[in-house]
Amino acid sequence: MNLRWGHRPRERSRAWGRAADLMLGVRFAFTGGREGWTRAVLTAVGVGLGVALLLLTTALPNALAVRHDREAARTDITFSGERMPRANDTLVVANVGTDFRDDTVRGRALEPEGPRAPLPPGVEKFPAVGEMVVSPALKELLESDSGALLRERLPDRIVGTIGEPGLIGSAELAFYRGADGLAPHIDSGRITRIDRFGNPNPGPERSDPVLLLLILVVFVVLxxxxxxxIAAAVRFGGERRDRRLAALRLVGSDSGMTRRIAAGEALAGAVLGLVFGAGFFMIGRQLAGTAEVFRISVFPSYLNPSPLLALLVAVAVPAAAVLVTLFALRSVVIEPLGVVRAGRPTRRRLWWRLLLPLAGLAMLYPMIGNGRENGDFNQYLVTGGVVLLLVGVTALLPWIVETVVARLGSGGVAWQLAVRRLQMSSGTAARMVNGIAVAVAGAIALQMLFAGVEGDYTRPTGQDVSLAQMEVALPSEVPVAPAAEKFRDTEGVNAVYAYSEGYVGDRAREPDASMMLTVGDCASLRMMAGLPSCRDGDVFAVHGAEWDGDVDVAKLATPGRKLYLDPSYEGSPKSLEIPWTVPQGVKAAKPKRGLLAGIDRGGLLITPKAAPDSLAPGLTGHAYLKLDESVTDVHERVRNTAAAVDPLADAMLWSATERTGRFDAIRTGLFVGAACVLALIGASLLVSQLEQLRERKRLLSALVAFGTRRRTLSLSVLWQTAVPIALGLLLASVVGLTLGAVLLKMTNTPVRVDWAGVLSMTGIGAAVVLAVTLFSLPPLLRLMRPEGLRTE
Structure with missing residues (x-):
């Protein structure tokens, strides 16, 4: 019993001694003169940049959730199918949004029907007719010269701005305008009546395993x-630090104490890095409120990191700094008279470095062939497998650099200086490019995965962009012919194909058979069917169109038969039920795959003279425009004409294909994250390069003093960067292609290599390193002075 208790004070004193060693290292970091605090600041800057990005990343889920909640809270136009009766708490809302160049402008027209009508989020009072409230970004755009064309489209007087609760981002373009007379058009699809904002039926979205896999891999790769x-930053100034530690051995510290003191110095830099990181994060948080990246913007208040994740970062970074330092010193012998580092080191072993990527592949292998049918992918296996493969890059690169540079031959003076430096410190050179290699490997894998599954989320629209580039949907009360003339008079419009359409049935209510009725000029009708001949006043019946299904067009189109335009159906709002008698002289026409509408349009085709005015209320107009794309802002001119024809006219750009919104959102998120990571890579590499130059200040000054040309030294620094980055990018390409192929196999997608994407990712990584090297040349030239030999 006494023996057991007798050991506790000794164990306690040993623990206190180790803690005291760590604290002594912390003191040396800040009180060890200029060398100590310079190294601490450099470490803090490198760690701080990484911590800031980690905090931004931990804040990203909250930012996305807030954006989603804000979007849901202002939802107004839904397709519930139920028509709400008018009351003193109802509001009629019309979608009058538009596009301006590459930006979407969210717009709503509001008509309150009572004193208790709900206000949109972020709006203090309803704008009157001729007035509008706008987002701050839209107000700035409308008041600028670049927004002159948009100002023509939105001539209402600005009477206020939309508050933050009504916007999903600081750069969002949005407005609410006053309106009247909207209620009669509620069933048009763009107008509805509501008694509150928010989605009334927020059903759960069906998860897509492949999209969830994409999100998971994006986060890991970023x-x-x-x-x-961060792991590289805590090792800044390692060589000078080890020489200072030799002095501690001289005054009596043992090797274990010396290593703990070194870990304490790293701990000080990491803790200071947390402070710097918090400051960088606050600065970045404020800048995020004024920036827009890939059309995504947020308010600073969105970027609130999860407290648990922030605490994890605060604990993990200092702990990682201590562990990395102790791991780095395991092969360094610090003696009282110097550091045994310059001796011939033992060759790095390869076998355990290969185990990491092989273990990663083993974790991913069970999910190969999963696809979408076998449920979600195991997120722990996916995360572990991708992490091990990417960590394998950092483990293999030092061995590859050491092996290659050991065999490099002779050359010019600059080449020999670079090679000798790499042979002496290949580990330091590999650490500098590890981050680039990991980023490029992950980017190549993601590029392959996105390119492979893109086809599953892309579908053809059926729109022939060689015939028309824009379509304008017109409200039912707008006459098509005058509107078409206005479009023809618009600068940049080469041709206009316009028609109106509706449905006719054999009875006014609950018809047994119905078919489409189209009214247009001969040029437009020829785009829809094969006509024998055509002149104004003709009527055609299209027989055998796939669109008509089992409808007997010949029977319905019998001359003299009474049909009803816009018949009523049970459960739907009462329709117009306009009677119309089929005229004499109906001609037969052949179906043609619709060049404009994308369908083989059947039913009746009528030229304007054969259509009585009574049909107009039951028809909806469309105009298809062929444009001269060389005319500046031709799309904006068309949109302005559409707004002049009717504020509810909807002008749409045509495209041959369209992608799923969630897929596009994930891809945009990847681009935003990649831009932030590349900025971090560049900044951290620059700090690392400056730290390396600072450590070699005396050596560079000595070489210059002995007559070495500065051009030669500059080239040697370039070679010292170029050789490791070339090896790193080669390794990253191999690992990235392997990971990309495995991920494609997991999604049950044929493996195809997007070589253009691989080369672009590799080129971006090389460009970042080249830019950092160029930025480091001015400090290098300042260091290459004989005055650098002075010492105290």
Missing amino acids: LMPVAVF
């Missing part, structure tokens, strides 16, 4: 380079 850079 965060891995950050972790690698």
Whole structure:
């Protein structure tokens, strides 16, 4: 009993001694003169940049959730199918949004029907007719010279701005305008009546396993380079630090105490890095409120990191700094008279480095062939497998650099200086490019995965962009012919194909058979069917169109038969039920795959003279425009004409294909994250490069003093960067292609290599390193002075 208790004070004193060693290292970091605090600041800057991006990443889920909640809270136009009766708490809302160049402008026209009508989020009072409230970004655009064309489209007087609760981002373009006379058009699809804002039926979205896999891999790929850079940043100034530690051995510290003191120095830099990171994060948080990246913007208040994740970062970073430092010193012998580092080191072993990527492949292998049919992918296996493969890059690269540079031959003076430096410190050179290699490997894998599954989320629209580039949907009360003339008079419009359409049935209510009725000029009708001949006043019946299904067009189109335009159906609002008698002289026409509408339009085709005015209320107009794309802002001119024809006219750009919104959102998120990671990579590499130059200040000054040309030294620095980055990018390409192929196999997608994407990702990584090297040349030239030999 006494023996057991007797050991506790000794264990306690040993623990206190180790803690005291760590604290001594912390003191040396800040009180060890200029060398100490310079190294601490450099470490803090490198760690701080990584911590800031980690905090931004931990804040990203909250930002996306807030954007989603804001979007849901202002939802107004839904397709519930139920028509709400008018009351003193109802509001009629019309979608009058538009596009301006590449930006979407969210617009709503509001007509309150009572004193208790709900106000949209962020709006203090309803604008009157001729007035509008706008988002701050839209107000700035409308008041600028670049928004002159948009101002023509939105001539209402601005009487206020939309508050933050009514916007999903600081750069969003949005407006609410006053309106009247909207209620009669509620069933048009763009107008509805509501008694509150918000989605009335927020059903759960069906999860797509492949999209969830994409999100998971994106997060891992974006965060891995950050972790690698933080691990590299805590080792800044390692060689000078080890020489200072030799002095501690001289005054009596043992090797264990010396290593703990070194870990304490790293701990000080990491803790200071947390402070810097918090400051960088606050600065970045405010800048995020004024920036827009890939059309995505947020308010600073959105970027609130999860407290649990922020605490994890605060604990993990200092702990990682201590562990990385102790791991780095395991092969360094610090003696009282110097550091045994310059001796011939033992060759790095390859076998355990290969185990990491092989283990990663083993974790991903069970999910190969899963596809969408076998449920969600195991997120732990996916995360672990991708992490191990990318960590394998950081483990293999030092061995590859050491092996290659050991065999490099002779060359010019600059080449020899670079090669000798790499042979002496290949590990330092590999650490500098590890982050780039990991980022490029992950980017190549994601590029392959996105390119492989893109076809599953892309579908053809059926729109022939060689015939028309824009379509304008006109409200039912707008006459098509005058509107078409206005479009023809618009600058940049080469041709206009316009028609109106509706449905006719054999009875006014609950018809047994119905078919489409189209009214247009001969040029437009020829785009829809094969006509024998055509002149104004003709009527055609299209027989055998696939669109008509089992409808007997010949029977319905019998001359003298009474049909009803816009018949009523049970459960739907009462329709117009306009009677119309089929005229004499109906000609037969052949179906043609619709060149404009994308369908083989059947039913009746009528030229304007054969259509009585009574049909107009039951028809909806469309205009298809062929444009001269060389005319500046031709799309904006067309949209302005559409707004002049009717504020509810909807002008749409044509495209041959369209992608799923969620897929596009994930891809945009990847681009935003990649831009942030590349900025971190560039900044961290620059700090690392400056730290390396600072450590070699005396050596560079000595070489210059002995007559070495500065051009030669500059080239040697370039070679020292170029050789490791070339090896790193080659390794990243191999690992990235392997990971991309495995991910495609997991999604049950044929493996195809997007070589253009691979080369572009590799080129971007090389360009970042080249830019960092060029930025480091001015400090290098300042260091290459004989005055650098001075010492105290």
